[in-house]
Amino acid sequence: MSTPYTKENLSKKKVVSRLASYMKPHKKALTYAFIMLCIATASDVLGPILMKIFIDNYLTPRNFSWQPLTVLAVSFILVYMISVVLNYFQLISFQGIALKIIQKLRMDVFGKVQQLGLEFFDQTPGGSIVSRITNDTEGIKDLYVSVLSTFIQSTISLIGIFIGMFILDVRLASFCLLLMPLIFLLMQTYRHFSAKVFRVTREKVSQMNAKLSESLQGMNMIQAMRQQKRLRNEFGTISSQYLRSQMKNIRLISFLVRPAVYSFYLIAVMIMLSFFGIQSFDSVVKIGVLYAFVNYLDRFFDPINSVMFQLTRFQQAVVSAERVFGLLDDKRLAPVKEGTSDPKITEGLVEFRDVTFSYDGKKDVLKNISFEAKPGETVALVGHTGSGKSSIINLLMRFYSIEHGGIYIDGEPLKTFSDEELRAKCGLVLQDSFLFASDVMENIRLGKTSISEEQVMEAAKFVQADQFIDKLPGKYHEPIGERGATFSSGQRQLLSFARTMAIDPKILVLDEATASVDTETEEAIQEALRKMRKGRTTIAIAHRLSTIQDADQILVLHQGEIVERGTHQELLKLEGLYHKMYQLQLGDVQSKSGSAVS
């Protein structure tokens, strides 16, 4: 149930500038969208001015000449048409850019995760990696959308409205400008308080969800120990705390957002009315100007409202960004080729020289391991769970880097081989045969276009997987559902054998499956394994000693050390650990067949 306790990497530094750097490739598109936005806003701002011209030049003096009025009417409609159309396009361009940026960011994170070593995967719960790549990047999308669309747009329209007001009346516009610092103050206050309330609310939600999910998982214990009432009370407490923090949030919004913004609107209206009112005491006021001002003020507060609403989202997105960048900055990379030489694997001679290894730097899981597998030989690893068999395979596959001792293939250090060479010549067959959700063909070929369909079929035939594949309705193009649930474990193993055979490796690394399969498939599997091993250096973990009696060398591991080595016969003669293991399994087989008889 519990996952290893790992501190999450957060990258708080330069989050904003890093996010901004993702916009660079879209400079051109951004510029176009920005221009569209500016023109649209300009048209928007022009509307009230046209109204003012109409009122002051035609309506008030009762000057209704047909022609200029038509021009005015048409341009009024036209100006707004332009604004509407451009607005639409700028909206979707900003959205499009945001989506593309997120796409890039996702590719980067996913790519990064592919580069990370198994060390990282051992220490990080899978669910959290998935949510970094999908949910958190989705959260960042909000950031780009809110920044690009809402913030920029609102700023531009505010600027536009001010320009309009300045054109109409400089003095009044300046008065209105004085309101801006107050509005900023309001926003800052809201941001400040909402960040706090928001954090608490989020905390409460996650506490509540954790409690709920835990209770659901452990309900049988809760019931068996009669703690229903207590747990109900505990949940009720968290639930109330959550309610309280939500109420705070509501209060905050009521205090500082809608009603407050409306108050500012009224203040602006009052300034404007007094301005014109005082003017009217000793001169004539242009009613059109007044009318246009009323119109501007009416729109002035929409952008402010939307910015305030986006503020909380913005804060959430920054947290997501910190997490994603934390993952991007992770240092637990998979071991890669070192040095400039580019050795090739031709013979398949595998050597371990005095290898000592530890996953956590504290407890050695392998101690002074030395052995040699000559080309074409089979070396079998046996031992109890936790004896270090899998670690040897993990090191040979270069999943982890080693500090002490060395591993050599054809006399060259393992770390000097390129990844391509290593992966093409070392074929790993894993205990749990992982299948991808696609079809049989793709699962054997694994995206290597260099492998032809014929080669795939050949590989399948070689391991005798063709027999069951041919029986599938779609044959090689039969879709494989999630984790290959429709196939038996034996069939899955055969498919993963075929996968390895398709690349025709020089060295075979086997982790024999412990899962029991039916006898018929079992025979097929053993037969396939025998054929696969022929002519290849094989390092195999064996759980059933019967399958490795013909191995050239058997290494018996106990607590990270090789305690016995030799051929099957030699080890039996020794009457040591191997002998006991053999007896044990023999007993197992006998008791199984014995009970079948009785």
Added chain:
Amino acid sequence: MRIFLDLWWFFKKEKWRYIGGIITLCLSSLLAMIPPYLIGVIVDDIRTRTLTPIQLIKWLVLLAVIGVMYYIVSFIWRQFIFGASLRLSKLMRDRLYAHFTKLSPNFYHNSRIGDLMAHATNDVTAVEDAAGDGVFTLVDSLVMGALVIISMASLISWKLTIIALIPMPIIGIMTRYYGSLLHKRFHKAQEAFSNLNDKVQESISGTRVIKAFGQQEVQKDIFKLESDDVVKKNFAVAKVDALFDPTITFVVVICYFLALTFGSMFVVHGSMTIGGLTSFTLYLGQLVWPMLAFGFLFNIVERGSASYDRIVKLLAIQPDIVDRAGASKNVPSGEVTYHIHQFVYQESESPALKDIRFTIKQGQTLGVVGKTGSGKTTLLKAMIREFDCREGDITIGGRSIYDMTLSALRGAIGYVPQDHFLFSATIGENIAFAKPGASKEEIEHAAKLAHIHADIIRFEEGYDTLVGERGVTLSGGQKQRISIARALIIDPEILILDDSLSAVDAQTEEAILTNLKENRKNKTTFISAHRLSAIEHADLILVLEDGKIVERGTHEELMKDKGWYAEMYQNQQLESLVEEGGKIS
């Protein structure tokens, strides 16, 4: 709109909040009608130059008063209406949780925790929205819309009102249309996103294969395809989403245009003033929101309704394990007798238990062994009534476990399940789970009996060490022993250890068993195990196969029988030898 009927019980329960909320909400809409009218009046006064300073001050004070009142009133209705809706969601949450605690294991067996979580979170939120935003949008759009139209028609000009409003319904119609379009596309976008999620999940689970075959680039390509699809589907959503604003703006502009054109004609005719025209345009601006809100309302209500139905359905599920009528509340004690003719799980055909009959005297120990799936756990779970056995009975001290309350029965039993589930709390709290007020000494005593005390005090924070996702990582053996201590703290009449010693080593196992023997005089213990050493000293050992007892007796008797037990015992002796490295001590 059915959701409002469904939630009527709640509206009634919170009637003062809702009545108060709706009244103040209407009041705020009413207040919002005044400034545009005032502006119009002042504009006219300015135009005709009849405005005096005193008048101006009067108007301004009035505006200020309205502003303050509006602020107060809208603060109040938000507290009332949204506050009530939050209360509703708490109520639903707590109700669901309480319901969850009553449902039987069978229910949990058949449902996914993720789904249940979704009901308690997303569905509750959707209902909350209906009771809050839903009520607010409904009232506000109706009241505000009506008020604005009435003000326009009565205060300024009903003719102009009709003319200017002609295009307005387009907003409602279009937003509704966009809404349904959006819904479909949004659904597709979500699907694409979930595919992407699956892909990532797959590639994380398959890391080893991917690395072993050097598949990183291929994975990236596949991922790119999936994420391209996400972009495409999301862009389709954005295209519709972006239609809302421009459409609304344009319709409003047409309204303005009509108002301005025809309004000017009225002004020329003298049936209207310019101030009136100004007020009129301001009112028009206020009509946009009610139109929009109506579109929103449909979505909120639809979602709320569907969610409410799901919650009601969930709440209607009856637990199948309940106290029977006349059940006694006395905690049982005494010898345990099983008389089970057969027991069949709901979804299976072959019986999980068949002809299970035995008696264990008070203070004795029962050992249950057998292969995986032979019915060991089922046999033990029958005792704590995780399911009810219809054909047969179990008695404790001569009383049927079905004639006592669940609470009485379980009060007598300390249960240690196979999957040692610990809660995210401190180790001390976990041990004291069944006895929340337990003293430090009691907790430590239980921990010592379970042979975990030494491990615990080695942690920096001892008994206050947190376990679970955010806490320290415990080994399987440690978890098992904490789980045993948790069962021991109530000093139960009957202790059930369901394969609970599998992850501890042989010496620890022996120590725990000795502790139990010494400290549980006259108390009964049931142990099931794979490793026979755990039950070697039991007073009665049952060997199960396919739900039936195939061998029974003490260790010595079974060894003499030379059956499955004897064979298994010898095998395991050898196995432990191998585990220890083959060195015969």
